[in-house]
Each structure stands twice: as C-alpha cells, then as structure tokens.
Amino acid sequence: MEREHVESSNIESIGYDSDNQTLEIAFLNGSIYQYFDVPEHIHQEMMDADSQGKYLAHQIKGHYRYSKV
C-alpha cells in the first residue's frame, strides 16, 4: 500500500486502501499497523487534521481493530 508522508511527532506516513477500507499507519519507530474497516471519510479527516497524532489518539485508537504488520 502506498503511504503519504506526514509531519507528526509520532506518525511517519499514512496510507489508505478504499476497496478494503484499510488504513495503514507507519510510526516513526518503524512499526506499521493496519486498521480495518475504517470509512473513507475518517481517512480524509485524518489527513486534513491539524495534528494527525491527536486525530489518531481520539478518533481511531479504541474505535477500530488493527493488526501489526
């Protein structure tokens, strides 16, 4: 999956697969996670957010299930 680089204190880049509704997040420490069944608008909102780290903490963590890849 292609990821787009973001400026953040913890996230390196973010990718999204709209067919599978999977959001992929690469952290600065190199670990990569895929969040499942994330609606497209959430991804859009995340990319538009002032702070991706904050958005991740409040809107994604604890809402969607994930797997480390």
Add this chain to the structure above:
Amino acid sequence: MMNDDTYLGSVQDVNGTTVSVSISKDSLTGFIYIDGQGYRIGQIGSFIRIPIGFVDLFGIISQVGASSVPDSLAQSQPNGNRWMTLQLIGEAQRNGTFQRGISQYPTIGDEVHLVSEKELERIYGQPDKPYFVKLGHIANAESIPALVDVNKLITRHSAIVGTTGSGKSTTVASILNALSDNERYPSARILILDIHGEYAQALHDRAEIFKIGANRTSKYVENELFIPYWALNFDELCEISFGEFANEKDRNIVLERIQKSKEESLKKYSKKGANIDALSVDSPIPFSLNHLWYQLYLETFGTYNKSKGGKPIENLVFDVDSDGVELKGNPISGIPPIFKNVMVDAGVAAADKVNYLPNPLNLGKQLSLLGSKLRIPRYNFIFKPGKWTPDEDGKVEKDLDDLLKGWIGSKKPITILDLSGVPNDILNTIIGIVLRILYEALFWSKDLSQGGRHRPLLIVMEEAHIYLNDSFKGMASKTVQRIVKEGRKYGIGAMIVSQRPSEINSTILSQCGTFFALRLANSTDRGHITGAISDSLESLTSMLPILRTGEAIILGEAVKLPMRTIIEAPPKNRRPDSQDPIVYDEIPEEDSQNTGGWGIKMEDNPKYDELVETWRSQNPTIEKVIK
C-alpha cells in the same frame, strides 16, 4: 608509589589466599583524597595493594567489620570491627604489568594500601590492542575502559546471566556490536539462535536473517530458513519424523530403507567426498523421504487381490472415488492411498477377493505421524525445504554447500537464525540439529581457510535454559556439551545467555570460561554461578543481587581480573526488541507510537474469529492484512 595517603592498615593473618587486615586508626575517617579524587575506604569489591619488595600484590576486599576478625583473636577482641578480609588475586612487578596468580605471600605486618584510579589503570588498562574490545567502563572509575580479550572470549566460551530486566539483551547487543565492527574484524563470524525473534531489529544491517515464514514485506531482508531433513542423522530424523519405534526390528527396517535410498541417490548423482562403500545411514545424502514414506505405507496398510499372479505388492487394490478414479494418494503432498476393504467371504468371486498383504510392516503409527507432518505447512521448513527438496531419485537443485554458505559464509558478520516459528515440540531437536550440522562442517574442514580453526565461529544461544535444560536429555544439550568440551580446538565458541542459570546443564555452565553476571536475585541461580566459576572469588557473587541495571561483573579468562562493569548500551536503534507489552503508556496518547494497552478504550466489535484464524493457520498475520 609508597604513599602514606593510601595506607589502610597492616596484614595480621594469612590463610591461603585469604588475608586478614587490621585497619589503621588514621584511615578510619572513611574517606581518603588522592590526586584530588575521593575514595571510600573498605568498599567490598574494591582493590587493595600490598607492596612486598619489588612486587605489588593485589587483592579484593571481601569482608569488612566484626566478622573479619581472625578466629584466634575473636575471643580477645569481641568488638574488633577494625578488620577486613581480602582475597589475593595477582601481582605486578613494580611499574610492570599485572598478572593473575601470586608468587609469594604477604606476611604479618606488611602494609596494605588503597588502589587509586591511576593504579587501577595499571591493572585493567590494556594497550590499545585490536584483540581487546571495549564493552563499557569500570563501575567506579569512568576513565578506565572495560576491555575483554576476544581470543579467550570466543574460544573458551562464555555465559551471560541475569534476571529479566537486568540488561542481558543489551549486554549481548553491546558485545555483538563490538565484535561485528567491520573495520576491526572484517571476517567476524557470529551465529545467533534467536528464539523470540528479538535481534533482527538491532542488527539488521550487519546480519543476514533466516526465518521460517520469512516476511517479504518486512523492513529488512529476510531469508527463508530451511533445514533439509536429509542432512540429519538417523536418530535426529526419526525423532522429528517417525517418532519412537515399537521395537528394534521396525527401526532396522526403516534404517535399511533409508540407507538404500541414499545409496541409490548417490549412485545416480555422485558427490565429491562420498562413496558407496563408506556411506552410512547418517551421511548427508539427499533422498526422497516422501517416496520412502509412500512405499512403506503401501507395505503396511496395503490390500491386494490374490487371483492375479505375481507378487502381492504388485496387485494392490485401491479404493475409487465417485468418479471411478483410484485413490492412490500422493507422496509429494503426503496424501496416503486408500485401499479397498478386505473381502474374503465365501460368496465373493475369486477375482473380487481382497486380502491383507502377507507379512505387512508394523509401522502404522509411525507412518501416520510422518504423513501428517508431510502435510502440515509449519513443518515445511524441514520436509519441503525449498530448493533442497530432493526429487524421487535424490536429485536436488541446491546442495549443502549453499545452505552452509548462507548460514556461516555470507558477506555479513552476523547470521540470525530466527527460530520463533519452530513448533515448540521440536525446538530442542531443531537446535540440536543446527548445532550438529555446524559442528561437523567446521570440525572436518579444520584445515581449510573457511574451516573453524581458521575462521572461528561464535554461536550465541539466547534463552538457553529452554533447550539446555538439565531435566531432559534433549539433543541440543548433548550437542552443546560437545561444543563446550571440544569446540575450542575446532574454532567453535559458545555464548550462553540465560536468566535461569540453575536450569542449565551444569557441565555446560562449568565449561564457560568467561561470565558476564548481571543482577541475579534468585539464590539458587547465584549458587549455580558461584559453583561454576573457578576463581576463589566467590564473595564477588554476593554482590549480584544489588547490581544496577546494565551493570555486570565480568569474570573469567577473557578479563585479567573480575571487573564490575557498566555496560555501554548500544544506540537506541541497535537494541534488541525484547520490550514487554505496555500495559499503560507513559507517553501522552497523542505522541505515543503505541496502539494498545489498558489505557485505551476497547474497540466496539472485537472479532475473535480473526484471533482463532491466526491460531488455526499458525500464522500471526490474518488474511485481511493487505500485503
């Protein structure tokens, strides 16, 4: 050098290497300044010097206070607390270098002096020789590097022990970092048996990684780990394939068949160094276990039709499926044939009669077991070993040279064998096999430039208590015992890493020449270490429970003297990935790179079917993950 500032007291009693010293009244202030640096008097584990003529004797303080009074004086000085006990360890010519062992004893009245940092350097400080690696610095003297002799460290084996969280993995990483320095040691050769897959992260740029189920999307290049079954000797092969035999006769049948298969394979594809006359069942010659299994299966379970002439085995009768196709099974994929049921009733025509084979083999249990292993994917690394998988006639695309080249002959100094995917029930055997293959390869090639004598190999055994356990006679333990006893002659060094030294076979531990003892709270474990070290410095091990994290006592052959060392941790990105799961993140959620823990709200619809999916498939990655 004779400096009154450093004067501590005088020798009163000498008993073997134990010396009792009465502390002088003047030095009882507890603190001495030398060259502007303060020293506390009577610190257990610190050094003292006893000048005798042209020689300085050195010792370590092992006891201070009332109980250090010599037995004979205990009556007359019940409150004698101005005493300390020393252990003599070595000597140095005045202004010469330090050596272990002493040539003469001190006598009553000899002066005892404190050892200043400058003098410590004389003991520890080595000229900048490339065969010493620096792992940190001496605990109470930051200017003195802690140097370890590479020659002794590797050939005389070593053990790294410490409680979980005492800095064991960091110590290993620090040692490996120092040893894999490409400029100093361009042909370093290190193999890590990584049970939990911790080291790839720390060493990926210096290491070739072999892993079962290599992840192609991983950040680092991972190679698939294969251990071809035909490289095993007969006992090893039986242990992981057939299991136990009911009796000697059954075992011999299988042994003969394997020998025959290997013979035929060798006749067709000759291999340098192997000849038919010297071939044994243990020789590493490719043969098809699948076809052997299939043939034995036929002879064990087969039914046949008597009416046709010829041998019974040529007239086997297979069941048919709904399309009328004979269910002959498939040796390659491990699918057994299905035979027609026996029919010997009087009413059945002779042509339809089905009998059991006369004198069938009695290997039913063994063959069913092996059949299932040939089918289960998690055994593929051994029974379907990629390009090392033999055809029916024993032809292989790649031979053992490629296997060994990958393991110990790559361009990188370190090889990591990530064994986290090995089924638990055969982990011990697999480690035994890997070690035996390496041992034999390096043993026989001892005269060659790539052999063990000319390019020694260091094998790092992580979590050694799991497979070098004393309580079961596993294959790993047997091979490691051989390595620690004889390996040094053939250039194979072992580094044993464990948090539970008391569970490690004591022969193995006692053969380790160098110990890196980190904090060790459990007294059984400590006792085991105390028993294994050859020095008369047992009192040092009493310090083990109070060591700080990352602090180690290094003792044994690779160091001149036991050193209490602060191990220099490698940079953050070079530390092994042995972190515990985080229960509650200390970092604020917005900056955290952690996704879980008890501090985060639980997702609304947890899917436990995915959890079961990983268990059933024996693969932590679910299908939903996009690769």
